[in-house]
Amino acid sequence: MKVLVTGGAGYIGSTICSALEDNNHVPVIMDSLVNSSSTFTEGKKFYKADISDSKALKEIFRDHKDIEAIIHCAALVIVPESVQKPYLYYQENVSKSLELFKFASDSKIKVIFSSTAAVYKSSEEQMVTENSPLDPDSPYARTKITIEMALRDFCNAYGSKAISLRYFNPIGADPKMRSGPSAETPTHILGKLLSIYEGKESDFKIAGTNWPTRDGTAIRDYIHVWDLAEAHIRALELFDDLVTHENPYSVINLGSGQGTTVLEFLEAFEEVSGVEIARIDSSPRPGDTAGAYASGDKAWDNLRWKPRMSIEQGIADAIKWNRKVT
Ligand SMILES: NC(=O)c1ccc[n+]([C@@H]2O[C@H](COP(=O)([O-])OP(=O)(O)OC[C@H]3O[C@@H](n4cnc5c(N)ncnc54)[C@H](O)[C@@H]3O)[C@@H](O)[C@H]2O)c1
Structure with missing residues (x-):
């Protein structure tokens, strides 16, 4: 399957791209390189562009009409910076993701979204299920839950399908x-x-x-980044079983x-x-x-x-x- 990986030049996105290739899928990377270099894109199909660049997005889908899914890793990810610059984080993470999701739902493209365990409320109960209470405690984590909620609303309203994967601590x-x-x-x-x-x-x-x-x-809860990447391959390959017309949106924890x-x-x-x-x-x-x-x-x-x-x-x-x- 051909897959657009936003943020594919970064730490997790690049590992997912390698796992895709190892499993006979084809990654196409879209990354502005705002927080990375082109090193991990070498030998791969790569577009240096911001996810909000609709012209670039159209070009990618014109060049690769067979893209079936987007794995959306692109984001600003530094918690203390998000405390100091919440406008930047909401704009970069939330507003830009909305445009990407609109494009995906108009084009009926599957979406797998990189979320985080930082959305959960901390409690005495240390084991967290997908139904545990939420209470993200940084602007960064709040952008992630806001994106998740928007994604769910889009799926319910526009007939698109998506999975949010909440990562614990990748190492x-x-x-x-x-x-x-x-x-x-x-x-x-x-x-x-x-x-x-x-x-x-x-x-x-x-x-x-x-x-x-x-x-x-x-x-x-530490999870090896390679295990994390392989979980994305499973989500991609089982996507149509996991999210259906009746249940178009799902959340899954990825931890050890x-x-x-x-x-x-x-x-x-x-x-x-x-x-x-x-x-x-x-x-x-x-x-x-x-x-x-x-x-x-x-x-x-x-x-x-x-x-x-x-x-x-x-x-x-x-x-x-x-x-x-x-
Ligand atoms: N690393 C962790 O501990 C962790 C934990 C939970 C969730 N996540 C999520 O996983 C994803 C990947 O994180 P990472 O650790 O690989 O971070 P990273 O900074 O290494 O990678 C993010 C990539 O996104 C790109 N990017 C950022 N904004 C962009 C934009 N508007 N348009 C195009 N490209 C853009 C950056 O240049 C970078 O290459 C993020 O969504 C993050 O929130 C990470």
Whole structure:
């Protein structure tokens, strides 16, 4: 199947493009390169254009009349920046997505949208299903839920079909080292540990040691970016079974289904890297929560997909990628 991947020059979009090719599909990339370079587009069909550029969109569909789906990864993704520049984030993420979805629904093109687990309300209940309460706590996350709601409304009103995939915490790089996170990509705990590993920072601050978790440190759900990419292939191939005329819109969590605490992640990093990381206990930062992990039931039932790669593999691939690019 030929698929338009918006944001296909970025971290996750480029990995999805490699997974598409490995599964005999054809990606066509549309990316403005606002937060990436053309490196990951080499050898692929690539249009350097903003998703709001309707002329470019028409050109792409004129050149590739057989595009059947859009995987919409393009977005601004930096949470602190979204707090400072909400207008920019709503304009770039929400307004521009609306134009893309209008085009998709007019052309009856399937849509798979990159959403985030950051839309969920944090609670004592740490396992999150697709029906858990929502309460996105940053402008970035609010743009994502706004886009999801618009997408659902479009499907109900215009007869189009879409799936939103809510990613938990992607880590690692393409195991074949074709792409990976750029230095600018916020990679949270793993980014910090890599900086310490490379001697750029000295100590690892554990933000909170009294959370209601098994060792007192916060919990997250890490998913290898390759597993994440493969879930998109399943969603694409099973699309017509998953969303129908009666139920044209669906939401699926993509996580490992397992919570990992900060201490557990730290230990995994030490084991994989062979380096002991100096650590300091510190207070939680504003907005920090105990965290959550995904229920993988719906992904398993619907996509017949389970992640295959361990956290250790994600860490090893991230270290290998870092060595390759630095
Ligand atoms: N990385 C994560 O931790 C994470 C977690 C949950 C969800 N997501 C979602 O996954 C998607 C991909 O994230 P990523 O980590 O690969 O980010 P990224 O910044 O590496 O990739 C985003 C790409 O979109 C492009 N882009 C941005 N605005 C554009 C526009 N208006 N027109 C065309 N191209 C545009 C950028 O140039 C970049 O190449 C995003 O939608 C993000 O919200 C990411």
